[in-house]
Amino acid sequence: MRPVAAAVLAAGGGSRFETGPDAAHKLLxxxxxxxxxxxxxxxxxxxxxxxxxxxxxxxxxxGELPDGITVLVNAQWSAGQATSLGCAxxxxxxxxxxxxxxxxxxxxxxxxxxxxxxxxxxxxIAVATYDGRRRNPVKLAARVWDLLPHxxxxxxxxxxxTRPDLVEEVPCSGxxxxxxxxxxxxxxx
Numbered sequence: 001m002r003p004v005a006a007a008v009l010a011a012g013g014g015s016r017f018e019t020g021p022d023a024a025h026k027l028l029x030x031x032x033x034x035x036x037x038x039x040x041x042x043x044x045x046x047x048x049x050x051x052x053x054x055x056x057x058x059x060x061x062x063g064e065l066p067d068g069i070t071v072l073v074n075a076q077w078s079a080g081q082a083t084s085l086g087c088a089x090x091x092x093x094x095x096x097x098x099x100x101x102x103x104x105x106x107x108x109x110x111x112x113x114x115x116x117x118x119x120x121x122x123x124x125i126a127v128a129t130y131d132g133r134r135r136n137p138v139k140l141a142a143r144v145w146d147l148l149p150h151x152x153x154x155x156x157x158x159x160x161x162t163r164p165d166l167v168e169e170v171p172c173s174g175x176x177x178x179x180x181x182x183x184x185x186x187x188x189x
Contacts, residue, residue, distance in 0.1 A: 003050030004119050004139075005097050007088035008041050009155070010105025011057025011077035025059040027105050029185055035064045036179050039108030042066045044101075044137075047115035053091060054105065055084040082148065085155040089145045102155065103137035106179045109188065110136060114172035123168025125160060128176070134160075134169065135176035 010027055027037035034042075037054070045052045045068050053070050054061060057077025065071070072091055076083040085102060092100045101119045103110055110128070118126045118139045126139040138156050140148070144166060147159050160167050179185050 003095075003097055004099045004101060005088075005092055005095065006044040006047060006049040006052040006115060006119075006137075007072075007085075007092075007100050007102045008037070008044050008052070008054045008105050009081060009084045009088070009102060010037050010040070010061060011055050011074045011084040011087075012081065013058040013078070026179055026185070027059060027061065028064060029179070031108055031179065031185065031189055036108050036185070037061055037105040038064055038066060040103060040105045040110070041069050043108075043110060043112050044103055044115055045069060046112035047101075047119065048112075049101065049115075049119065050097065051095070053088055055087050057084065079151050080153040081155050082150055082152045085148060086150055089140075089148065092142070093145070097142065099139050099141045101137050101139045104178065107136060107176055108179065109175040109177055110172075111174040114174045114176075117172050118170050121168050121170045124166045125156060125163075126168045126170050127156075127160065128172040129169045130172055130174065130176050133176075 055072045057074040074084045074087040124141040127134045
């Protein structure tokens, strides 16, 4: 079997974080001694994939990522999350991988166990569930890459809705909370 990569999507503008002229982007906000994105990337890295990518765009994350991460720059990030997913798929095709496992840079409490459990699942699409709710990470086998949207703010969700026969749910531990607002940051810090 060909190797699998992790892809942490971290290219968005973070507009709900109420940034001001001196405020940091939500991914750069301090969270438990590091930045929000550092934790998301670290957990993906700790799951020991063949490679771990962070897809960037709106903000430069240099210096905010753990050693061992490869940065993929999505110049089209403003066209929606699907473009970041497409950036990771393009890199995976070039590397001849069998699948990618995709998570979000604003979910710092999704641990390595969730990443690995989803990676180990057999389905063409495997999605983490927490107390029965679908969240990230999501594994996408190479055979579904051509079915993914190319623009918009939904990555694999559209495909999961239209092709439920391809989806396997994987119960996971951890907490899939998104840090979207300053209130989220205060609540979960």
